[in-house]
Amino acid sequence: MSSSEAAPADALPRVVGILGAGRAGTALARAIARIPRLSPGTAAPRVVVAGTRRPAAVQRHLTIYAPKAVAVSAEDLAAEAEIVVVAVPREALDDVDPLALAGPATRAVVDLTNTWPGEPVPAWLDDDDGSPGSVRIAARWAAAGLRVPVVRAFSEISHHDLEDAGRATAPRRALAVGTE
Numbered sequence: 001m002s003s004s005e006a007a008p009a010d011a012l013p014r015v016v017g018i019l020g021a022g023r024a025g026t027a028l029a030r031a032i033a034r035i036p037r038l039s040p041g042t043a044a045p046r047v048v049v050a051g052t053r054r055p056a057a058v059q060r061h062l063t064i065y066a067p068k069a070v071a072v073s074a075e076d077l078a079a080e081a082e083i084v085v086v087a088v089p090r091e092a093l094d095d096v097d098p099l100a101l102a103g104p105a106t107r108a109v110v111d112l113t114n115t116w117p118g119e120p121v122p123a124w125l126d127d128d129d130g131s132p133g134s135v136r137i138a139a140r141w142a143a144a145g146l147r148v149p150v151v152r153a154f155s156e157i158s159h160h161d162l163e164d165a166g167r168a169t170a171p172r173r174a175l176a177v178g179t180e
Helices: 023-033 055-065 074-080 090-095 133-143 159-164
Strands: 015-019 046-050 083-086 108-111 150-153 177-179
Touching: 015 023, 015 074, 023 046, 023 055, 046 055, 046 074, 108 133, 133 150
Parallel strands: 015 046, 015 083, 083 108, 108 150
Antiparallel strands: 150 177
């Protein structure tokens, strides 16, 4: 598909990029890899993961924790991904360049960041103006020039939920997804 051909809005992305190779990022990569088992006949998107280390070091980590994912640089992640998931600790958000999140095929950026009690966050995110943190993140990234929608997903859940809750048989769980 060329960059001028838009995918149908309800189509699974061909490539999901995950910025963050920690517990949440690798749990999500494993969950995506389960799509064919959960929905027979449906192909799983290719998952590319970028972390703070060189892709070769991240790939060694992924071999253990998300073996179907492929490590890439952050630049390659943005260039390839139709959906980019930001799965870094909120304390690291100042290190995320919003303009580097989206490439020509990117349909949306997913905010998978969470704040846990006692963890530090950037001052702009800690300044409680009454709006949810995801709204402040989306507004900050839009002000910096990000021109794709920012979607909040998996709000305040643990990587354990991504691991244990993805199943095709009862009991099943549903997670809501909202857009800003």
